[in-house]
Amino acid sequence: MASTDSVPTTDPSPSTAPAPVGPPFLQRWRRFIEIGFWIGLTLVNGIANSITVLMDIRRVGLGFAAWQPAVWEWSSGLTILALVPALVWFTRRCPLHWDTLARSLPMHLLGSVVFSLVHVIGMVALREAAYAAQGLDYDFGSWPRELVYEYLKDVRGYVMIVSVIEGYRFVLRRLQGEASLLGRPDEGEPVEPLDRPERFLVRKLGRDFLIAAEDIEWLQAAGNYVNLRVRGHDYPLRSTLASVEARLDPERFVRIHRSHIVNLGRVASIEPLDSGDARLHLHDGVVLPCSRTYRERLRARFGAG
Template identity: 60%
Template sequence: MELLFWLLLVLINCSGNAITTWMDANRSGAASMQWWEPWVWEFSSGLVWLLLVPAIVWFSRRWPLHLDNWRQRLPWYLLASVPISLLHVLAMFALRMLAYAAMGERYQVGVWVDELLYEYLKDVRTYAAILFCIDGYRFLRRRLQGEAQLLAAPDEGPPVEPIEHPERLLVRKLGHDFLIATADIEWAQAAGNYVNLHLRGHDYPLRITMAALELKLDVACFVRVHRSWLINLAHLVSIEPLEGGEALLHMSDGSEVPCSRRYLPVLKSRLSEDRELSLPA
């Protein structure tokens, strides 16, 4: 679905720009322009942006922007725009040269410093638009799937359950609140400042670090298996060893969770302890 969105966005945007460029050229009497040139210009740029989107998605997931950190991270986003624009321009010019050569023409590049600066001023706006689309999609997805949060202490009286080790989490979805049991969480994956809690085929983002979540969950049920992953032992089906001392964990819902070499001995030790405890005396 995400790939289809980006494909349609590039197709519609590039086609619209190519058509308007051709119409403007005819209106101004630029007879030297060939009909295929606007299409090469636009789609060479759009194709490269399409290839750069996964890197931008990864960067924004690794260091997400929020209201509480945008002052510290915005300079890094601006700094990242420079190599992204450079990659975009160089790859775009290479594609145009190939396309022009295929048509028996030669693509002319002006003064490189001027061209790079001109393209950067355009690229930084496209870069910002891509980030806006990514954050907008994530916001909409959290609202549709539901966003989890820890239960807060009541204004009056003692809490119904321990706040430090809650048995339930509050999930808000489409304006409605409901509770989920922490024991029902099958696995969790870190995503920037959030941790996605997976249960019954749904992911519920919880704004917390993986280390903090690990301290709040029941250690008898959950175990850390990777820097970015944590599983519920009750939903572990099998362990598939991999080269390099790592492993792939097969979960009851069909998901595959990576287990790093660092955490694999811990997982096996926990499983051995649980098996010994389950044996009759």
Template identity: 65%
Template sequence: MTDTALLLERYRPYRPWVEVGFWVLLVTVHAVANSITVNMDIRRVALDIPAWRPVVWEFSSNAVILLLLPALVLFTRRFPVGLASWRRYLPLYLVASVVWSVLHVVGMVGVRKLAYSAYGSVYDFGSWPQELFYEYLKDVRSFASMVAVIQIYRFVLLRLQGEASLLQEPDVGPPVESIDRPDRFLVRKLGKEFLVAANDIEWIQASGNYVNLHVRGRDYPLRSTIGGIEARLDPQRFARVHRSYIVHLDQVSMIEPLDTGDARLHLKNGTALPCSRRYRTGLRERVGAPVTG
């Protein structure tokens, strides 16, 4: 295992904590720093504004941003921006920035009104059309910055872990193997290319405009829908078990029925995957795996 692969393996269990922690720390530092600087400016010009108000202003704004971040992450995953797609998605992102700003303003105003009432005061946002426009001019920059950070982070991870693609028709001569139903996938990683056998894929999970190919503990994103990749896989070896999952039939060791009528699949490598009730009976007949419960 290379140093990069080893590093990624060690990072994998901590990845959710690192990602959440990064944003929490960033937003908190931003709120604290702004609270201090605003209070310093107020004292400098001798304004009669209590010190708690700038703290409420900054923390209400940043707290709402933190609450909206999961939606932004999902949005960027569903509509990933790249060199080939940014023109197509730009209008969508502009609309999303407006929605983001409106939700941010409404949320922070609500929090501020509650905080002010706790201090026996009343918060006045001012003229909504004028203030919304003012806040949008600030929010659109924050929105773009956060999108850029998310996309750059994903780009780095993809370059480190590898990104899969389907084999293409050769420029000259017929293809050496089926393009419609490939036996191998091309993986690009750190400037190098290698092939992954389709039979080595243990399971596949949908992720927005991508599907993740899980191969021996590695995840290789492939730009495709779950339905698109299902149509190109050998149905004798692969089966759809959920709207978001495809499994290699040879990897299924046990099917665990659930009270809901769905099932849980236990793979030979210890992974557990969901199985919808519509696929459960047919899957059991195909794999002949033992059933519990």
């Protein structure tokens, strides 16, 4: 019995990659939907928290103006919203997976501390500006005590945001398909060389597909993954870029950047830059970076000297 990583494709056309998930509308507006989610979440939390805090103040008869709870909540919410892109970037650089958890957790613990510090500084700055506009002074209190208090709250918010980001990526990988290298069968010899694969296995929604290596347009490193670009769609492969590069055909694929490999057959032109770097224009209009380290090597491959 062959292992699941070496069985023939269930799709009748081995070189045909599975189609992108969802209607074109969702593909086209995905980025706006993602940004809208965080903005909407901030709006809902800001409004709800401002109202409930104001109700608590009125209930116990504290002498705060109605605008003050709104300033407290919105200064916090807007600062956290501004930090979301940084957390998205950080979780790409340091993703949470079971096999790398021992290395990732200390980094995320440090990340939560930085997150809380930036949150508090930004929040206090906004509050001071709002109070100054009303001719008042804002008193944050004892910084050491308040920083500990805020961190105990912020670490829960950090965990929630990171969990949402990682959970969303997990669902996307399952929907769009996740690539893997073909494994050695349990019995017999593999049908193709494992050190120079001609095809990659893509698992999507419980089905297996094979994509031909020659159909890969370019590859990009993304944290613990390498995204394989095939016909305008990305398939994440759990590997390092150097490891994948070593197993690709060097006559077809070439490294152009520390985070990019390109299929030479897809390159339409090379645009040199004054910095010594270059831009690669592909036949489908995609533009990829080419660092000076790899530029001359690439020019030589095209016979440009």
